[in-house]
Amino acid sequence: CRIRHYKFNVVLKNTTRLCSSKPIVTVNGHFPGPTLYAREDDTVLVKVVNHVQYNLSIHWHGIRQLRTGWADGPAYITQCPIQPGQQYVYNFTITGQRGTLLWHAHILWLRATVHGGIVILPKLGVPYPFPKPDKEVVVILGEWWKSDVEAVINQATKSGGAPNISDAHTINGHPGPVKNCLSQGAFRLAVEQSKTYMLRIINAALNEELFFKIADHPLTVVEVDATYVKPFTTDTILIAPGQTTNVLVTASLSPGKYLVAASPFNDAPVAVDNVTATAILHYSGPLSTTATKLTAPPPKNATPVATNFTNLLRSLNSKQFPANVPLKIDHSLFFTVGLGVNPCSTCVNGSRVVAQMNNVSFVMPKIALLQAHVFNISGVFTDDFPGNPLIAYNYTGTQPKNFNTMTGTRLYRLAYNSTVQLVLQDTGMITPENHPIHLHGFNFFVVGRGIGNFNPKTDPKSFNLDDPVERNTIGVPSGGWTAIRFTADNPGVWFMHCHLEVHTTWGLKMAFVVDNGKGPDESVLPPPSDLPKC
């Protein structure tokens, strides 16, 4: 294994999209940022130098960070931010993982433009469990605002209401021609007849789950969130912010140009950016026609398309060789996820939208939780996050009389190597909505999913303990639930939150604190000397 060195200069860069220009925060002047390449077992050192006026931190989304929580990146959770003019070296080893992940800023709304792919190749000599593609291409989906993204969220925080939606989606940084701006370019996916391509698709958008499809070309899904799945073929994939999906696509049609489309999925009555991003799959050589073959994206509320896709995801395991799912459960947890409304004297509206887990809207601390945990600094957090909702109301359907939530920096404590089952239940407060929940520090098995209220007596009987998909980000369906299991084998403080940035901002987040074990390899490593100070 090797040591890979990267340097991320975080700089402003004037960028033109949708026929207008603005300065954006970038890594090395690129949007999306550079792809980080490594191999399983490699050690990666990324020196991040902050040349902008914002506080900064970068998260390596999906990297397990075994015992190296200091390199995980969420600001005020595992580190204090890198202040303007300062730098920090993220130093971590990739253990037992290979596939596609992403890195992104993990503070404010900087993730909108500060993100890029992570490609982890298998160990030398280890093949993929599917035929080797002729070529691999990273495809990053994103969102673009014409106005300054920090201004968008600051404005919403002041009013207490919802922020403006984005103006377009992007594929590798480009929306493709849209109404009012027909001339701009689109990402071009160049292919050769009869070759097979592996697209490493990443959803780096802030606030939207996306459908992705290519005209006439079926997609064979082989991996999600850097774990292999039983291959299946589909014309449309669903991908939530923070998720990654590898698909194989073969250029076997008549040589021409085919539309690639990324469009929103949201089955809640909330405002979404309904502009489809387009790219062109372009055969090399003489084309049979110059017209681009079009495709119609699913409507934004196409729940059956989303559900179908989600239900097809299975790990490579089988009844005979089952996945390593914990069977004996130490912590059986039930968390509601959803929105709420709290009074707000400083807000224009007099109240503000909040978001909660188990009726607690999370308050960000002033110093990093991991530091407070490791150095026993009291008064930063409490470890009384409720394992079940304190007010057991309205999981779905009816609205409560009172939308208020509690606030606090509450964590849930797990013993080293204890096992966890967590049922995440959408509450339908204000409105049922799909929430892509991301857990730092672990992969989890998705053992069950359903619509309506979770029934603790009957639903566990149908849990899939043989070949559940393993991932780091899972959509809790609108008005429904999903059940995950994992083993707390990574000491540290691990953030869990909705990966819709607006919901995270509103407080849909919490953290687990996993204590050190007794063995020498079971505790958090000492912090690096350049760890930023608050």
Ligand code: C2O
């Ligand atoms: Cu990709 Cu805590 O985030």
